[in-house]
Amino acid sequence: MADVYPFSAIVGQTALKRALMMAAVDPAIGGVLVFGDRGTGKSTAVRALAGLLPPIRVVRGCPFHCDPQKPSACGSDCERRDASGHATYTDVISTPVVDLPLGATEDRVVGALDLEHALTRGEKRFEPGLLARANRGFLYIDEINLLEDNLVDLLLDVAASGENLVEREGLSVRHPSRFVLVGSGNPEEGELRPQLLDRFGLSVEVRTPTVLAERVEVIKRRAAFDHDPAAFVETWAEEQARLSRLLVTASQVVSQLPVPDSTLEASARLCIAIGSDGLRGELTLMRAARAAAALEGADEVRLSHVRDVAPMALGHRMRRDPLDEGGSTARIERAMLEVFDA
């Protein structure tokens, strides 16, 4: 597990890479769901994202990675603060990208009573779980469709509220747990419950590249990486750094990016046209378009940005006919033609 395949060296998979970067730019977009064929590099891309994310400053020793610039949110050990409410000791860590392994048990995910402490000292102490470690970062679940339903429900609930409530073994703990949930899976092995689909901000479908040249390039780069990982990472370092900077700049400007009324109106019409339920779709579409604009370095959110992100922001929200083969993307494209070009 020494070297991770660099994000910048991933061939093709534009939509997937874009969705992940958008989610990093604006965590409020609310997670990415990646579904696709075997061996298309779903997990490679998600794991590679870690190398792109900027480091964050945290309160030293805080298991929840509390932000030193903000008042303590976790109510644990991180309250040594100066008069202005800033923490006195801080550390810089890389943005956590936490892997939730298949078969993880509930106690490890939400946290549980620290057994050793309880037995030796007779004190109740909370031992934080994966949800604590993922705070201010990413939580990645490979094969999300194989995860126990109760765990999926729990994770989506925490992801939406940003807070983990633990009520077990006489413990009553709440701690911040804001993370971007990334799930991936292979639909052949079972689909995610339709009710859960729209809890994800974006959804991307990855396919095996159909162009031979692209496929060959995938293999060549992978073979080169396998042969000498360090040298390969070095080759891509510059491009990696460029993407990293792009991400940082975009995160800084994204909240100030103006959204013209015309863009707002057009996206509302699109949502109505495809009959996506609820406000969530519209909000996500707007946020996603804004993140896309920020990544592009645009000075405002234009219709073209909405167009680009609409399939991934809305595709999984439409009233779905499971037997419709045309796929949701085609329906959205059609709707966009009608709404935008009329």
Added chain:
Amino acid sequence: MTSAVAPDPEALWTDADLIAALLSVDPAGLGGVAVRSGFGAVRERWLGLLRARLPGHAPVVRIPIHVGEDRLLGGLDLTASLSQGRPVAQGGLLAACHGGVGVLAMAERLDVTASALIASTLDQGAVLAQRDGLTLREVTSFGLVALDEGADETERPPEGLMDRLAFHLDLSGLSHRDVAAANFTPEAVETARRIYPSVAKVDDDLIDAVCEAAALVGVSSARSCLLALRVARVHAALSGRLTATAEDASVAGRLVLAPRAKHAMAERAPQGQQTEPNEEASHEPQPPSSGETSETASPPDLDETAARDLAAEMIVAAVRAALPDAFKLVDPSGRASAASISRSRGGGAAVKSALRGRPLGSRPGRLKPGARLDLLDTLRAAAPWQKLRAAGEDAGRLRIRKDDFRIRRYVQRAELTTILVVDASGSTAFQRLAEAKGAVEPLLAQAYVARARVALIAFHHGEASLLLPPTRSLTRAKRLLADLPGGGGTPFASAIDLSLAVAVAEKSKQRTPMLVFLTDGRANIDRAGQPGRQAADRDALAAAKRVAQYGVRALFIDTSPRPQAGADRFAQAMRGSYASLPFVQSDRLADLVAREGRAVMS
């Protein structure tokens, strides 16, 4: 396997021998091998070869099929945890495989979760788990030998696992008489192991050639190409070369790509249709290399292109040579499959037990026989009270009371597989067939919501064929159904046999099958494939009785416009339910099936 052309046993054994040598050079790098073969001397001999060639210290760990997640990944060491008063981890089987191979028995019955766990361990070269109050992180790299005793092409280890294993070896056609001497000594393998790290990276032209060959034979997974490239390098090492040549790549093509191409073809062209089974591979090797590739490749000088094309041609030729000419998925008459019932497990429902299935946390409970104590949660429950309970007694002992007990709960994942058997014969008029198709659609939509599996069997033209093995991919089911042509005789008995074979296979995977027949029940082709109403009817009734014997739930939906007296005799023979389509609206049909489904599961 029931391929039409029996492979040459001598060549097959030579390849098997070669695979054992290649794999033992770098088990972890090549992922491993799926060995299709029944239990017996051939398989044991092959495993013996592999074992002898692995380094002396390399572990060979047997992984039983129903191994729990705790044993697979590792977990809490009970005695050590109790004696030390803190959670102590215990390594699992996958960690024990480190540096050697894991031998997974009956891999065709592995469930997807266990398969995903093994696959992610292979991918990451480490066991990573969060369970039992422990964070497990143990480096392990090994090759997997998946022993596959599947009875037919539909029964094989999970695709997610197959994709990661370089070799798919089929020994089922070999008898112990075919087993010849070994071509590689352990010393030769040892030498190859030593020089393998110095074998150069495969050059770009050869990579192009391998990818091209893979695309031509319809293998699309990127992993397959990478594995083929690795096999080429290992083969070079085994031949004492430091550079992989086109010849090495051809061997890799034959061993890695050909079995995948075969399977991909079977998937794409389900039998029972008159399509050319391997049209993609059957065209001449020359045109693709000269025509299509020159567009995609950048224009290199001519010599180089020619050399690469030659390599690609060699590989494609090697792959093609390894593919049988006429290739069929399942014996379309269903007779072979029906016969396989007796080979697979006996009848009756799968034994259910509260101790199996997936863990679902633990709850307070009583320690009655059969209950499994969740030690960790029990200790957690008891821990806060220790001070209080110790008052007045001697300290240093854990005090655990009845109400601390936490009992593990498991969910038996009762999954339903609906096996649709659609009569598309001439007796079912076209309009009725369309109605039957329409009736099935809401049913598929419902299966999607319930996340159930669906299999599709159709019978027409005197044949019953499995159009779609049990799957959750409903779009495929719909497409196949829509394209289903009608006409010909009604081999109802074969259809029942085939559906029962599928149902029994599903049972062995711990799923609950349910048969739904959409037919008018007017059989006119008997089991032997001969026309004749009486014999056909007799055979169909006999087949229907076997459904009852195996305890498989069945729903018989009569599609004839005017149901005749005694039309429900098949349903009775199957001890199933009967409904007549004219009186059942298609949306009500879905309700009907759902009700049956619930009845089955309860």
